[in-house]
Amino acid sequence: GDSVTQMEGPVTLSEEAFLTINCTYTATGYPSLFWYVQYPGEGLQLLLKATKADDKGSNKGFEATYRKETTSFHLEKGSVQVSDSAVYFCALSNNAGNNRKLIWGLGTSLAVNP
Amino acid sequence: KAGVTQTPRYLIKTRGQQVTLSCSPISGHRSVSWYQQTPGQGLQFLFEYFSETQRNKGNFPGRFSGRQFSNSRSEMNVSTLELGDSALYLCASSLVEGGTNNEQFFGPGTRLTVL
Numbered sequence: 001g002d003s004v005t006q007m008e009g010p011v012t013l014s015e016e017a018f019l020t021i022n023c024t025y026t027a028t029g030y031p032s033l034f035w036y037v038q039y040p041g042e043g044l045q046l047l048l049k050a051t052k053a054d055d056k057g058s059n060k061g062f063e064a065t066y067r068k069e070t071t072s073f074h075l076e077k078g079s080v081q082v083s084d085s086a087v088y089f090c091a092l093s094n095n096a097g098n099n100r101k102l103i104w105g106l107g108t109s110l111a112v113n114p
Numbered sequence: 115k116a117g118v119t120q121t122p123r124y125l126i127k128t129r130g131q132q133v134t135l136s137c138s139p140i141s142g143h144r145s146v147s148w149y150q151q152t153p154g155q156g157l158q159f160l161f162e163y164f165s166e167t168q169r170n171k172g173n174f175p176g177r178f179s180g181r182q183f184s185n186s187r188s189e190m191n192v193s194t195l196e197l198g199d200s201a202l203y204l205c206a207s208s209l210v211e212g213g214t215n216n217e218q219f220f221g222p223g224t225r226l227t228v229l
Contacts, residue, residue: 043220101170106156
């Protein structure tokens with residue numbers, strides 16, 4: 001079945017460092033890909049998404065490019081801030097057949113130190 | 115516009131009891147999905163409701179059930195609680211069915227502890 005694999009955390013960075021969180025997926029057909037973020041004590045928020053190959057999603061300085069050839073959707077940010085400390089989830093949805101639910105990675109915890 | 119609200123925020127129950135969790139979606143949203151979040155298993159899809167009908171179901175035992183009312187509010191019920199049911203239960207709403215290419219908006223969750 002469909003699946004999402006994220007790099008394990010926790011990831012600890014200093015402010016202004018470059019961030020990459022790896023995400024790869026397995027799916028039939030042409031899934032849509034998402035990154036969600038969960039700040040401490042809050043629900044998940046959609047950070048960015050891409051619905052077809054080579055699309056780049058971006059928001060709040062974060063970017064991810066849908067790479068079908070490598071089945072990847074890595075999250076990047078050029079200069080992280082303390083306020084980016086959160087748990088990041090990669091997810092996919094696949095409209096193949098009736099499977100419309102989101103499939104999630106296990107999440108990657110990010111801690112940014114001042 | 116109010117966000118997704120979930121009640122209660124915290125619950126403590128004992129094994130064998132049952133529990134009902136409530137979710138009020140964003141006004142105008144007709145789809146409600148439920149997820150279980152645990153440290154070991156991550157986020158797992160429970161079910162989705164749209165227009166009072168269950169549209170999609172994850173791989174959970176029959177002890178987990180849900181329903182949606184005509185005002186789109188949804189409840190989920192877990193009967194005969196087990197220790198492993200301890201988790202954060204998240205509700206998400208979206209405008210239309212499927213919540214796939216349509217953004218899902220999450221509530222803060224209900225933290226259930228089973229003793």
